Amino acid sequence: MKAVLLRFGELFLKGENRHLFEMALFNNIKKKLQGEKFKLSKTQGRLMVTEFDNVDRIVEKLTTVFGLHSLSIADELEAKEEAIYDYCKGIKLQEQTFKVDVNRGDKRFPIKSMDLASELGEIILQNNEGASVDLYNPKQKVMVDIRANGKAYIYDEIISCQGGLPLGTSGKALLLLSGGIDSPVAGYMMAKRGLKLEALHFHSYPYTSPEAKQKVVSLAEKLTYYNDEIKLHCISFTKVQEAIHKNCLPEFMITIMRRIMMRIAERICKRDGLGAIVTGESLGQVASQTMQSMTVTENVVQKTPIFRPCIGMDKEEIISIAKKIDTFETSILPYEDCCTVFLPKNPVIKPKLFQAENEEKKLDLESLIDEALASEEVMIIKSNV
Numbered sequence: 001m002k003a004v005l006l007r008f009g010e011l012f013l014k015g016e017n018r019h020l021f022e023m024a025l026f027n028n029i030k031k032k033l034q035g036e037k038f039k040l041s042k043t044q045g046r047l048m049v050t051e052f053d054n055v056d057r058i059v060e061k062l063t064t065v066f067g068l069h070s071l072s073i074a075d076e077l078e079a080k081e082e083a084i085y086d087y088c089k090g091i092k093l094q095e096q097t098f099k100v101d102v103n104r105g106d107k108r109f110p111i112k113s114m115d116l117a118s119e120l121g122e123i124i125l126q127n128n129e130g131a132s133v134d135l136y137n138p139k140q141k142v143m144v145d146i147r148a149n150g151k152a153y154i155y156d157e158i159i160s161c162q163g164g165l166p167l168g169t170s171g172k173a174l175l176l177l178s179g180g181i182d183s184p185v186a187g188y189m190m191a192k193r194g195l196k197l198e199a200l201h202f203h204s205y206p207y208t209s210p211e212a213k214q215k216v217v218s219l220a221e222k223l224t225y226y227n228d229e230i231k232l233h234c235i236s237f238t239k240v241q242e243a244i245h246k247n248c249l250p251e252f253m254i255t256i257m258r259r260i261m262m263r264i265a266e267r268i269c270k271r272d273g274l275g276a277i278v279t280g281e282s283l284g285q286v287a288s289q290t291m292q293s294m295t296v297t298e299n300v301v302q303k304t305p306i307f308r309p310c311i312g313m314d315k316e317e318i319i320s321i322a323k324k325i326d327t328f329e330t331s332i333l334p335y336e337d338c339c340t341v342f343l344p345k346n347p348v349i350k351p352k353l354f355q356a357e358n359e360e361k362k363l364d365l366e367s368l369i370d371e372a373l374a375s376e377e378v379m380i381i382k383s384n385v
């Protein structure tokens with residue numbers, strides 16, 4: 001019988017919370033495999049999937065579950081010497097050099113790991129002409145894992161998974177999701193650290209097209225692959241932008257817009273019990289992402305941390321993650337998001353707080369924010385995998 005063995009990495013570090021993390025991981029896996037035929041079980045701190053129909057689909061789905069470090073597709077046999085010997089007699093190596101690794105998770109098994117490994121090595125050598133053992137640099141490995149459930153698992157490959165922490169174990173946060181390349185990547189990175197995300201998008205309809213909004217829905221859909229379903233809050237930013245455009249100095253347009261976005265984001269966080277704001281900002285990438293700009297922007301956020309996982313990354317690094325998580329092609333579709341509509345030619349690069357505050361005095365901030373919040377539409381983007 002085939003089994004998929006699952007290993008969890010960092011969870012070992014979590015001391016007393018460990019069982020909570022394990023339980024979250026267990027439930028997240030069950031949810032991810034919904035719709036498949038499978039059985040999920042746990043032995044000795046290792047999870048195992050058995051009784052499935054389609055191993056490729058199972059593996060593909062499992063490699064998107066945060067908290068899993070690696071997995072192996074194994075043959076499951078009785079943990080009896082004879083059964084293991086018989087199995088090894090049938091192994092046909094694909095490579096010339098090999099090594100047998102034995103992990104005796106069940107110490108009741110009568111033969112010590114090293115002894116069993118060399119016996120199995122002998123058997124494999126007898127049945128594979130021209131093969132030789134290389135303990136240090138083998139081209140192929142035969143790995144044998146003997147577990148306390150009375151079974152032995154034999155496999156030749158360890159497939160890397162996402163790592164990170166199980167989704168939801170770090171709490172919930174609000175991702176500011178534009179139509180660009182960076183914010184979906186930021187969302188993926190924070191989800192990987194166990195944050196369950198909701199998303200907030202500001203649109204400027206009718207200055208921006210319905211396609212621009214659809215693009216954001218598509219990006220949120222892509223993120224559900226890692227984040228389960230996503231609650232997407234869409235807010236009209238049109239009135240805010242028009243008011244800033246009409247009343248404030250053009251070079252402060254973006255600074256003020258970003259301060260208002262952050263205020264709205266924090267209101268939603270407080271209202272909906274979300275513990276942090278996540279953005280795709282990267283230091284120095286554009287005028288609004290200098291240290292001074294970020295200081296002036298985050299000054300309006302009172303009690304909510306802002307996570308910016310892309311802060312130290314180059315565009316190329318961000319793009320390579322965007323390609324890996326399949327958001328890149330959608331992000332580069334040409335539709336404009338709200339920030340580009342009223343873009344000034346020369347945005348201030350090093351704004352001062354008092355200057356931003358002076359510009360904002362020209363606005364009726366509270367009613368602009370209330371009106372924006374009143375335009376909120378909420379969509380539940382279901383996971384389509």
Ligand code: ATP
Nearest residue numbers: 176177178180181182183200201202279280281338
């Ligand atoms: P991105 O590629 O994520 O759009 P960017 O490099 O274009 O980022 P900005 O446009 O300055 O940078 O936006 C910085 C961050 O602010 C974005 O990563 C996103 O988190 C947030 N943001 C920008 N525009 C919007 C929007 N229309 N709705 C929601 N969040 C936004």
Ligand code: MG
Nearest residue numbers: 178179180339
């Ligand atoms: Mg952008």
